[in-house]
Amino acid sequence: MSISIYRLTVPMFQRGLASLKTYLDKAEAYAKEKNIDPAILVSAWLAPDMLPLAGQYQRASDSAKFTLARLTATDAPKFEDNETTIEQLRERLAKTEAYLATFSAQxxxxxxxxxxxxxxxxxxxxxxxxxxTTFALPNFYFHVATAHAILRNQGAPIGKRDYLG
Structure with missing residues (x-):
């Protein structure tokens, strides 16, 4: 039995983006509860040579949209990579989701x-x-998992169930 390229990509990216949205909700609630400036979470990183949380969101978004563009020989929308707030990251996810929704199995x-x-x-x-299977999905999930790890490292109450959706 074969699996369609659509099923390997669009729903997988949608699921990962949903996890990223959940992380933002939980990060925002955590920041409010602990009286932490949410910008601290958005700019947090695990190691000096890694991208901060905002960069992980940007790369996950890029991975999803560029994968579909490459597979269909079309142009992906360009985003500025200038998000500095939780709301801006939400907006980027929404734009990415809207782009993914334009793809059909055909x-x-x-x-x-x-x-x-x-x-x-x-x-x-x-x-x-x-x-x-060897580049696009591993790259996408690397950034989703790294966003998860950054927020966990900052104390946000997210767990494996949030990652799995």
Whole structure:
């Protein structure tokens, strides 16, 4: 039995974005309860050489939208990467969700065999299905999990169930 490229991408990204929205709700409530400036959480990071929480949200959003754009040979919307508040991160997630909602299963038919060049300077080319399973989904979930870890590290009450949706 095969699984469609649509089912491997759009619902998976939607689920991860839903987890990220839950994190924002819980982070906002935590900041209010503990009288913490929410900007501290948005700018928090795990290590100096890693992106802060806002960067994790930006990269998760980019991973979802650029994956679908590459698989359909279309252009993804461009976002500024300038979010500094919880509300701005919510807005970015909403824009990403709206973009994902424009894709149908038919739009992704044949994408499993499309040749995708990995971003960056590597020049590595993967077939669409391999691109999804070895790069796009792991990259997306890395940023979702890192956002989770940053907020946990800051004391926010999020757990595995929030990650799993």
């Amino acid at each position: 739009a992704l038919e044949g994408a499993e065999s499309r040749q995708i060049t990995l971003p960056g300077k590597s020049g590595i080319v993967l077939q669409g299905d391999e691109y999804i």
